[in-house]
Amino acid sequence: MTNRLRLTSFLLLLLLGASVWAGNNSSLKLWYSTPAEKWTDALPIGNGGLGAMIFGGVAHDRIQFNEETLWQGAPHSYAHQGAWKHLEEIRQLLFDGKQKEAEELAMAEFMSVPLGQMAYQAFGDLYLHFPEHTDFTNYHRELDLEQAVHRVTYQADGVNYTREYLASYPDQAIAIQLTADQPKALNFDLSFDALHESKEIKADGNELSLKVQVKDGALYGIAGLRVFSDGLVAAEGSQLRVEDASTATIYLTAATNYVNYNDVSGKPVLDVRERLSWLSNQKMGDVRQAHQADYQKLFQRFKVSFGANERQLLPINERIVAFNKNSDDPQLLALYIQYGRYLLIASSRPGTQPANLQGIWNHQLDPAWDSKWTVNINTEMNYWPAELTNLAECHQPLFDMIADCAETGKEVAWEHYQAPGWVLHHNTDIWRGTAPINHSNHGIWVTGGAWLSRHLWEHFLFSQDREFLARKAYPIMKGAAEFFTDFLIEDPVTGYLISTPSNSPEIGGLVAGPSMDHQIIRALFRSCIEASSILDTDPDFARKLTDLLPKIAPNQIGQYGQLQEWLTDLDDPNNKHRHVSHLWAVHPGNEINWKETPELMRAARQSLIFRGDEGTGWSLAWKINFWARFLDGNHAYDMVKLLFRPVDIDGVAYSGGGGSYANLFDAHPPFQIDGNFGAPAGMIELLVQSHLDEISILPALPAALPEGSISGVCARGGFELAFSWRKGKLEKLEVWSKAGKPCKLKSGELEVELQTDVGQKYTFDGKLNQL
Numbered sequence: 001m002t003n004r005l006r007l008t009s010f011l012l013l014l015l016l017g018a019s020v021w022a023g024n025n026s027s028l029k030l031w032y033s034t035p036a037e038k039w040t041d042a043l044p045i046g047n048g049g050l051g052a053m054i055f056g057g058v059a060h061d062r063i064q065f066n067e068e069t070l071w072q073g074a075p076h077s078y079a080h081q082g083a084w085k086h087l088e089e090i091r092q093l094l095f096d097g098k099q100k101e102a103e104e105l106a107m108a109e110f111m112s113v114p115l116g117q118m119a120y121q122a123f124g125d126l127y128l129h130f131p132e133h134t135d136f137t138n139y140h141r142e143l144d145l146e147q148a149v150h151r152v153t154y155q156a157d158g159v160n161y162t163r164e165y166l167a168s169y170p171d172q173a174i175a176i177q178l179t180a181d182q183p184k185a186l187n188f189d190l191s192f193d194a195l196h197e198s199k200e201i202k203a204d205g206n207e208l209s210l211k212v213q214v215k216d217g218a219l220y221g222i223a224g225l226r227v228f229s230d231g232l233v234a235a236e237g238s239q240l241r242v243e244d245a246s247t248a249t250i251y252l253t254a255a256t257n258y259v260n261y262n263d264v265s266g267k268p269v270l271d272v273r274e275r276l277s278w279l280s281n282q283k284m285g286d287v288r289q290a291h292q293a294d295y296q297k298l299f300q301r302f303k304v305s306f307g308a309n310e311r312q313l314l315p316i317n318e319r320i321v322a323f324n325k326n327s328d329d330p331q332l333l334a335l336y337i338q339y340g341r342y343l344l345i346a347s348s349r350p351g352t353q354p355a356n357l358q359g360i361w362n363h364q365l366d367p368a369w370d371s372k373w374t375v376n377i378n379t380e381m382n383y384w385p386a387e388l389t390n391l392a393e394c395h396q397p398l399f400d401m402i403a404d405c406a407e408t409g410k411e412v413a414w415e416h417y418q419a420p421g422w423v424l425h426h427n428t429d430i431w432r433g434t435a436p437i438n439h440s441n442h443g444i445w446v447t448g449g450a451w452l453s454r455h456l457w458e459h460f461l462f463s464q465d466r467e468f469l470a471r472k473a474y475p476i477m478k479g480a481a482e483f484f485t486d487f488l489i490e491d492p493v494t495g496y497l498i499s500t501p502s503n504s505p506e507i508g509g510l511v512a513g514p515s516m517d518h519q520i521i522r523a524l525f526r527s528c529i530e531a532s533s534i535l536d537t538d539p540d541f542a543r544k545l546t547d548l549l550p551k552i553a554p555n556q557i558g559q560y561g562q563l564q565e566w567l568t569d570l571d572d573p574n575n576k577h578r579h580v581s582h583l584w585a586v587h588p589g590n591e592i593n594w595k596e597t598p599e600l601m602r603a604a605r606q607s608l609i610f611r612g613d614e615g616t617g618w619s620l621a622w623k624i625n626f627w628a629r630f631l632d633g634n635h636a637y638d639m640v641k642l643l644f645r646p647v648d649i650d651g652v653a654y655s656g657g658g659g660s661y662a663n664l665f666d667a668h669p670p671f672q673i674d675g676n677f678g679a680p681a682g683m684i685e686l687l688v689q690s691h692l693d694e695i696s697i698l699p700a701l702p703a704a705l706p707e708g709s710i711s712g713v714c715a716r717g718g719f720e721l722a723f724s725w726r727k728g729k730l731e732k733l734e735v736w737s738k739a740g741k742p743c744k745l746k747s748g749e750l751e752v753e754l755q756t757d758v759g760q761k762y763t764f765d766g767k768l769n770q771l
Helices: 005-021 083-095 099-109 268-279 283-298 318-326 331-347 378-382 385-390 392-417 448-463 468-487 513-533 539-551 598-613 617-629 633-643 675-684
Strands: 029-032 043-046 050-054 059-068 124-129 137-144 149-156 159-168 173-180 186-193 198-204 208-213 218-227 232-236 239-245 245-254 301-304 500-503 506-512 694-698 708-715 719-726 729-737 744-747 749-755 761-764
Touching: 029 318, 043 137, 043 159, 043 331, 043 729, 050 159, 059 173, 059 218, 059 245, 059 719, 083 099, 083 513, 099 506, 149 675, 159 283, 159 729, 173 268, 173 283, 186 198, 186 218, 186 245, 198 232, 198 385, 208 239, 218 239, 218 268, 239 245, 239 513, 245 268, 283 331, 301 331, 331 385, 331 675, 378 385, 378 448, 378 468, 378 617, 378 675, 385 392, 385 675, 385 708, 392 468, 448 468, 448 513, 448 761, 468 539, 500 513, 513 539, 539 694, 539 719, 598 617, 598 708, 617 633, 617 675, 617 708, 633 675
Parallel strands: 694 744
Antiparallel strands: 029 137, 043 050, 050 059, 059 124, 124 186, 137 149, 149 159, 159 173, 173 245, 186 239, 198 208, 208 218, 218 245, 232 239, 301 708, 500 506, 708 719, 719 729, 729 761, 744 749
16 A cells, blocks of 8 residues: 555545544445446335335436335235134144144134235336436445435536435425436436236326226225426326426325225325325425424434444445455444434334335335234334334334234134234234234244234333323233233143243244243233333232233243243254244343343353354344343354345345345345344444343443444433443443433443433443543
C-alpha cells in the first residue's frame, strides 16, 4: 500500500468513525454498484400494508409489489366437527406405544378441514422501460435505512438520472420519483403485469390499473397508479408513455375486498380511487416529508454502533463475502440489527396484518410454506426485537391476530377437545385457521396460542401498561390457560399432568408429554397468576392454576446429561435437527436460568451442543439467543458468522442451510424473514438481558465486539437504557424509568438497586456509581 493510499484509508476511517458516533446515516445504507438480477438481490420497501421489491434496472426496472390481504381461500371454519370423539382413543394408543396407529387415526378423524391452509399471493409487477438507456455509467443503488428511501442513480448519454422509491404509511401508497438533470431527457414507458390467470390491465390518461382475481378464492385486488410529469403523459394501449420530461412522479396503491377473516365485502376500487385522488393534490416533497416524519418517529428511537472500519466502504454483497472470509467487520452487525428494525417497521404497522413468513414480500403464487404464520417458532421470532428495540407499536398487528385466533380457536377447542377457552395449533392464515393442519406427526401441536399469549405478557412487562393488561392481554391469556386446565391429563406411568396428543416441533412425531408444551403451559399459568394479582381479579382461577403448576411434568435431565425433549429419555445425541424446541424455557422463556436452575441450564447447554451449530436461518438465530442466555458470547458470535455466509438464489452449499442473500434477506433457504428478526434480538441479548429480576449489562459480550454503544434499548420493568463500553468494559450507563418501578442493575460483579421515579433519568459510570 502506498503512503497516499494509507493516508486516504486513515482519513476515511476518521470520517467513518465520526459519522457512526454522531449518528450520521452513512453507516445505515445497503448499497450496490450493479442492478439486481434476482429477487433476492432486490431491495425491500413497505408500509405495513403494501410492500415492494425494487430491482433498480436501468433499461428495464421491475417493481414487484404486494398487498398484505391478497390470499387464497375464503372465510370458513377449519374445525373438524366431532373430532373430540376420537381424542381418548388417540391418547390411549400413544400410552400403549402405538404411535403409528395414533397418527393414522388422527389423520383420518382429527385434522383440519380442509387439511391445509391458504397461501399468501404475489399481487403484481410494475415495469419501467427506458429503451434509450442501454449504455450507462456511474451506477449506484441504495436503501437508506434512516430515511426509508430507495435510490438509484446512473449516467446515460451524458445525462444524470435519479430514481427515488418509498412506501408511505401516512398516504398508504408507494411513491416513485424520476428525475433527469437535463430538460426533456426523461422518456419511458410504464406497464403492469401479474402471475394471476385472471387479470385485467387498463390505461387511461395518466392512470394505469390492474385487477387480479385469486384463483379458486373469494379475494380480488385492484392496483392503480397515476403519473404526474412536466412532460407528456399519454396512454398507449395497456401502458403509459412519458416523453420529453425532466421529472415524473408515480403514485401506486392497491387494495382488496378483504375486511376481516369473516368479511370480504370490501370495495377496493373505491379505496384505490380515494387514495389516488388525495395523492393527486400532493407534491412528492410533501409525501416524502410525511413519510419520513412518520418513519423516523419509530426508527430514530434506537441506535447501536460497534465501531467503524474500512469494510463500510464496500457494497453489501462484497461485505458479506468479506465477512465470511474474515469477520473483522463488527459494524455489519449493527447494520443488520437496524435492517431488522427497518423490516419490522416496513411489514408490521398498527392496522395491518402481522409480518408473515416473508414479512410482506412475496413474488410467487405458491410460496414456500404458503408464506403463512407458523406459530411453533417463526411468527413469534418475527417479534422478538419489537419490545427490545423500542418498536412496541409494531407489535400491535400481532396482538390483533392473536385476538382473532382467540375467537376462532374457541370452536376448535370445543370440537377437537371438548375443552373451554381457545387453542391454536402450529399455523394460521388470513382466515385465522386454528385447527391442526398438514399431518398429525407435526400438526397436532397444541401450544401455539399459549406461546403467542406470551407476547401479550411481554408487552406488559416492558411497558407496565395496566390498561393494556386488563383490557386486551389478560382476557386472552386467561382463555388460553382455561383450555389447558381441562386438556392436561394424568400420565398413567408418572402420575404427572401432561400434554397429549402433541409433538415437539417438528421432530419425533405424535407423542404424549413433550417438554416444550409443559414449559410453555407453566409460563402461561404463572403469567396469568401474576396478572390476576396485579389486576386484583379472578382469585379463584389464580388459585386453580397455582394448584395445577406442581402437578405438571417437570423438566428432566436424561442419560447423556441433556435436557430431555420428551417425557421419556429418547434423545439421540447424534441428532442435528434444526428445532431445539425443548430449550424454550431458556429462551424466550426464563424458567431455566443460571441463577435458579443451574443444573437444568447445564443440561440445556449440553442439548444444544449435541444439536450442533448448523441450521436454517431461523435456527441459527434462535441459537444466537440460546448462547447469549448461556452467557457464552464468543460461541454466539460463531453463530453470527454462520448467519452471514453468502448464499446464491439456487441454494446453499451448507449441510444445514442458513446464510444471507445479497440483499441481507435471511436464507432459510428459501427466503424466510424470521432470521432477520431473531438474530438482531440475539445480538442485543449479548449486550443487555432483563428476563430475570435484574437488568444485566454486557452479560455475554463477545471478544469480537470490544467497543460500542447502544441507546434506546428497552428492558422489562418499563426501562429504557443507553450505554457505551470500551475494551470490553462498561464506560457509562443511562437508565430512563417510564413506570417508576424498582430497578436492579448488574454489570459483571457490580450491582446496584434503586427506586425510580416516573420519567426520571439516572446516570452511572462504569462501576455503577450514580453520577
